[in-house]
Amino acid sequence: MKHINQMVTTGTIVLMLVLLAPMTYGAETARVSVSTGNLQGNNNSFLPDLNENGRFVTYYSLSTNLVPGDTNGVRDIFVYDRQTQQTTRVSVATNGGQANGESLEPAISANGRYVAFRSAATNLVPGDTNGTIDVFVHDRQTGITSRVSVATGGGQSNNNSFSPVLSADGRFVAFHSFANNLVPGDTNGVLDVFVHDRQTGTTTRVSVATGAIQGNNTSRAGFLSANGGLVAFESDATNLVPGDTNGVRDLFIHDRQTRVTARVSVATGGGQVNGESVDAELSADGRYVTFQSDATNLVAGDTNGVGDVFVHDRQTNTTTRVSVASGGLQGGGESSEGTISGDGRFVAFLSFATNLVPGDTNGEGDVFVHDRQTNTTTRMSVTTGGVQGNDFSCNPAISQDGRIVGFFSDSTNLVPGDTNAIRDIFIHNRTVNFDLDGDGKADIVWRNINNGSTAIWFMNGTAIAFPSFPGGVPPAWEITGIGDVNADGKADVVWRNSTSGTVAVWLMNGNTIASVGFPGTVPTGWVLEQLGDVDGNGTADLVWRNINSKVVVVWLMNGATIAQSKSLGGVPGEWKIVGMGDVNADRKADIIWRNSNSGAVAVWLMNGLSVLSIGVPGSASLVFEVAGVGDVDGNGTADVIWRNTGTGGVAFWLMNGLTLGSTGALAGKALEWDIAQVSDRDGSGKVDLTWFNTDTGEVEVWLMNGVTVGSTGSPGTTSPSWEIQ
Numbered sequence: 001m002k003h004i005n006q007m008v009t010t011g012t013i014v015l016m017l018v019l020l021a022p023m024t025y026g027a028e029t030a031r032v033s034v035s036t037g038n039l040q041g042n043n044n045s046f047l048p049d050l051n052e053n054g055r056f057v058t059y060y061s062l063s064t065n066l067v068p069g070d071t072n073g074v075r076d077i078f079v080y081d082r083q084t085q086q087t088t089r090v091s092v093a094t095n096g097g098q099a100n101g102e103s104l105e106p107a108i109s110a111n112g113r114y115v116a117f118r119s120a121a122t123n124l125v126p127g128d129t130n131g132t133i134d135v136f137v138h139d140r141q142t143g144i145t146s147r148v149s150v151a152t153g154g155g156q157s158n159n160n161s162f163s164p165v166l167s168a169d170g171r172f173v174a175f176h177s178f179a180n181n182l183v184p185g186d187t188n189g190v191l192d193v194f195v196h197d198r199q200t201g202t203t204t205r206v207s208v209a210t211g212a213i214q215g216n217n218t219s220r221a222g223f224l225s226a227n228g229g230l231v232a233f234e235s236d237a238t239n240l241v242p243g244d245t246n247g248v249r250d251l252f253i254h255d256r257q258t259r260v261t262a263r264v265s266v267a268t269g270g271g272q273v274n275g276e277s278v279d280a281e282l283s284a285d286g287r288y289v290t291f292q293s294d295a296t297n298l299v300a301g302d303t304n305g306v307g308d309v310f311v312h313d314r315q316t317n318t319t320t321r322v323s324v325a326s327g328g329l330q331g332g333g334e335s336s337e338g339t340i341s342g343d344g345r346f347v348a349f350l351s352f353a354t355n356l357v358p359g360d361t362n363g364e365g366d367v368f369v370h371d372r373q374t375n376t377t378t379r380m381s382v383t384t385g386g387v388q389g390n391d392f393s394c395n396p397a398i399s400q401d402g403r404i405v406g407f408f409s410d411s412t413n414l415v416p417g418d419t420n421a422i423r424d425i426f427i428h429n430r431t432v433n434f435d436l437d438g439d440g441k442a443d444i445v446w447r448n449i450n451n452g453s454t455a456i457w458f459m460n461g462t463a464i465a466f467p468s469f470p471g472g473v474p475p476a477w478e479i480t481g482i483g484d485v486n487a488d489g490k491a492d493v494v495w496r497n498s499t500s501g502t503v504a505v506w507l508m509n510g511n512t513i514a515s516v517g518f519p520g521t522v523p524t525g526w527v528l529e530q531l532g533d534v535d536g537n538g539t540a541d542l543v544w545r546n547i548n549s550k551v552v553v554v555w556l557m558n559g560a561t562i563a564q565s566k567s568l569g570g571v572p573g574e575w576k577i578v579g580m581g582d583v584n585a586d587r588k589a590d591i592i593w594r595n596s597n598s599g600a601v602a603v604w605l606m607n608g609l610s611v612l613s614i615g616v617p618g619s620a621s622l623v624f625e626v627a628g629v630g631d632v633d634g635n636g637t638a639d640v641i642w643r644n645t646g647t648g649g650v651a652f653w654l655m656n657g658l659t660l661g662s663t664g665a666l667a668g669k670a671l672e673w674d675i676a677q678v679s680d681r682d683g684s685g686k687v688d689l690t691w692f693n694t695d696t697g698e699v700e701v702w703l704m705n706g707v708t709v710g711s712t713g714s715p716g717t718t719s720p721s722w723e724i725q
Contacts, residue, residue: 028636029414033045040424041066043422046061050399054429060076077138093123094144099123110170113139114137159178174224174231182203183203193220207233207254225285226285231256249278266298267298267319311340326377334353337349341402347372356379380407385633392411454472466511478498487539494542502518504519519561530543535609541554575595578593590606620642700713
């Protein structure tokens with residue numbers, strides 16, 4: 001089969017019942033402070049930062065075994081590629097030579113090409129003779145390392161510089177410095193914030209008042225908007241804006257185009273606060289500012305007596321507290337280190353509060369994410385299955401879409417095989433299959449089989465958060481899969497015209513269709529069997545099979561276009577593809593087969609467009625059918641869910657790669673109830689069962705805890721003419 005590289009006329013598209021068990025996945029926790037061969041670090045790692053989509057993670061570490069030839073005995077900067085699972089050291093000279101001094105505080109550009117850091121090394125660039133800590137940028141594409149804590153024209157600084165951050169494209173670098181020779185007229189004798197333009201070579205001071213008057217006290221911790229035009233920073237200066245009389249550290253934004261400076265650590269309406277504020281970060285467009293504050297008058301009802309994390313909306317001039325439990329209950333412990341997603345919806349933070357989520361009994365600082373749209377808070381420093389960490393976690397970093405959160409932790413139970421007893425870097429991926437709005441909880445797509453109408457239930461556990469109705473579409477179009485084909489953390493809808501064979505993709509953004517694409521047209525003798533990420537790049541790929549030749553073909557997807565395709569050969573017709581899931585925890589979806597004559601089950605372990613190995617974990621009576629594939633026990637590997645077509649019972653195969661680890665069973669429900677979807681409804685990292693009564697239209701959700709039912713709920717009832725996709 002070949003994909004067709006031609007434009008296809010746009011048409012209206014319709015949803016149809018998916019008959020096979022689709023790939024199902026839930027939230028995942030993984031360790032990234034590892035070598036290219038997944039060897040765990042032999043010393044502590046700190047301070048992660050993520051690029052825009054969370055593929056690249058940069059951090060610093062004292063480990064000597066993450067890359068070959070690390071013999072300098074100091075902390076270095078590393079980048080881990082979550083797609084290729086390769087680790088590289090970037091605190092190196094242009095010729096690759098390792099640094100002769102320690103390097104700290106990494107920051108990475110949106111596309112992962114540039115990494116900024118500060119270093120005491122003197123051999124990263126020629127002419128480094130100032131004997132101070134400098135800020136550098138390493139270009140991972142060209143290998144060039146340059147020093148950016150310099151004056152306009154390149155003159156080196158006369159004092160230490162720290163804490164670099166990058167604009168999205170890596171052109172602008174903000175940092176703070178004790179140097180007084182970076183710009184003319186720097187006579188205040190205190191720490192200032194600067195921005196260096198790597199394109200023009202100019203350096204400007206931004207911790208100034210609107211009239212370019214220098215601050216009368218220390219300023220630090222600059223943070224840039226995506227385009228580098230806005231700089232947020234904290235300052236003890238009292239002369240940056242009129243009326244600054246509170247005598248505490250405040251947060252400011254300097255607009256580099258208009259040269260206006262404004263205070264943003266203010267209550268709704270602009271009133272100044274009665275406690276210090278620190279650690280400002282900006283959304284991509286600079287509208288939203290998140291920060292930590294000890295103030296008690298930023299929002300009403302702040303009576304907990306500890307530092308909280310807030311978000312100030314510069315457009316509406318409103319301030320809200322986000323270090324709260326779902327529903328708004330204030331935290332009972334200190335919260336700090338806020339970091340915000342690109343659109344300002346999600347805020348990750350550290351908190352010692354024990355009342356932000358149920359079951360927080362570890363007595364340690366944890367990392368949380370608050371969704372400002374749904375007003376829900378979720379703990380990130382947990383295992384794939386939602387088990388809390390057994391030690392301290394902190395320093396969150398968040399991807400621009402809010403679905404990937406990085407942090408470092410002393411916990412030893414977050415991933416299997418963590419035996420180094422040191423601080424490691426982890427990421428928690430909130431992506432869940434069938435999640436159309438990116439909140440980490442699977443949603444339900446419906447289609448009316450009589451009139452072609454479509455509907456979406458956006459779910460919150462067993463309840464409907466809100467419904468949406470995209471409209472009706474011609475029945476010639478059928479939905480053939482749901483999965484995230486463009487790696488934005490939101491599931492998309494793949495369609496096919498049953499008459500022409502044309503394939504179309506709805507790229508979804510919650511309850512709206514962001515765009516429609518047409519990857520190609522496929523002869524109707526081919527069936528789209530499954531969607532699953534076979535190459536581990538974060539996008540769902542398409543697995544096809546020819547109904548006559550039984551040949552299997554895989555499309556590697558890049559949004560609504562085909563990046564690459566390959567035939568994997570033919571398989572005897574009695575073998576049917578019944579599901580996809582990552583059974584060996586390598587972040588690549590594997591293909592589950594079943595022999596329709598013998599009941600035997602086989603697994604293809606996938607590596608992109610090739611089959612790594614094949615195994616036969618066991619056999620099941622033909623009275624059992626595969627109802628779904630997903631991580632039942634939260635250990636990071638996909639399991640197989642079965643349904644007894646005679647009794648209605650449910651059985652579980654808990655998988656360990658190509659072998660069957662253990663089994664479980666439940667009584668199930670009467671036969672008029674179908675398991676319509678296997679997906680993570682509550683963001684627990686474990687898949688749940690959604691039942692649909694084909695006689696009455698009733699829906700029931702089982703929130704699962706492994707092979708047992710934690711709780712149940714009935715979100716609603718529809719006409720039997722509506723079918724879950």
